[in-house]
Amino acid sequence: MTIRTPDEIVARLRAVRAASTDMFGFREEVLLEALDFAHAREFLPPEVTASQWDQRRWRRHSDTDTYARWYLTFAIDKILDHRGNSASRSVEKLAELAWLLGRDDLASAVDEADYPMYGAPKVKTFADGLGWPFIDGLDDPDVRQMLTRMAAGLECDPGGCTRGCRA
Structure with missing residues (x-):
């Protein structure tokens, strides 16, 4: 829809x-x-x-909500993979998806949130704003911890990232 x-x-x-x-x-x-x-x-x-x-147009998705949920998962994968350009693209697309869903407030909040760690704080803002899971669907506790740290603007590994975390 x-x-x-x-x-x-x-x-x-x-x-x-x-x-x-x-x-x-x-x-x-x-x-x-x-x-x-x-x-x-x-x-x-x-x-x-x-x-x-x-x-x-939206080949695999029947409506905006379905596409946004799929794209949220895609964006989280890009964050976890430390994919700078792909993560940046995801953030911009999620902001427009929020707007399409009638959430001007959320689109603005995503735009205004900090960008460190491949946009993880912005993507979390999007998920939280819609009441959708951000880390709930991740089974591996280490991956959950990594994403939680990145959403807080921290390197993925408390001992130091070897994959390229950048603020």
């Missing part, structure tokens, strides 16, 4: 483009994929057809 209407999403897309703050297009990507072809058309290359678009 997408809380925002297609017209609201189109207006947000136009605003994101006009602001020129979405340097790599991650926010735009989430918003665009939430639209049907008729509403997305103005943002697509002219050669993209309706059937091509239908195959592209």
Whole structure:
């Protein structure tokens, strides 16, 4: 279920483009994929057809909530893997997913949260804001501890990270 209407999403897309703050297009990507072809058309290359678009948009996800839950897990994996660029992308996409879910307050909170440790505090803000598990789905207590530390802005290992934790 997408809380925002297609017209609201189109207006947000136009605003994101006009602001020129979405340097790599991650926010735009989430918003665009939430639209049907008729509403997305103005943002697509002219050669993209309706059937091509239908195959592209949120391929594995039936609605915004399902996509956001899947993407939260994906973002946590990127944090744990110490993937800087992927983690940054995840944070921006989660902020737009919060907006799509009608949570302007949460989108702002994610944007305003600190970024250290691959955005773990931001991703935790997103999960907590929706009442979704952040570490509950992780079976390994060492991994749970690592993610908890990173969400607090600390290196993953109290003895020092050998994988590249960066504030």
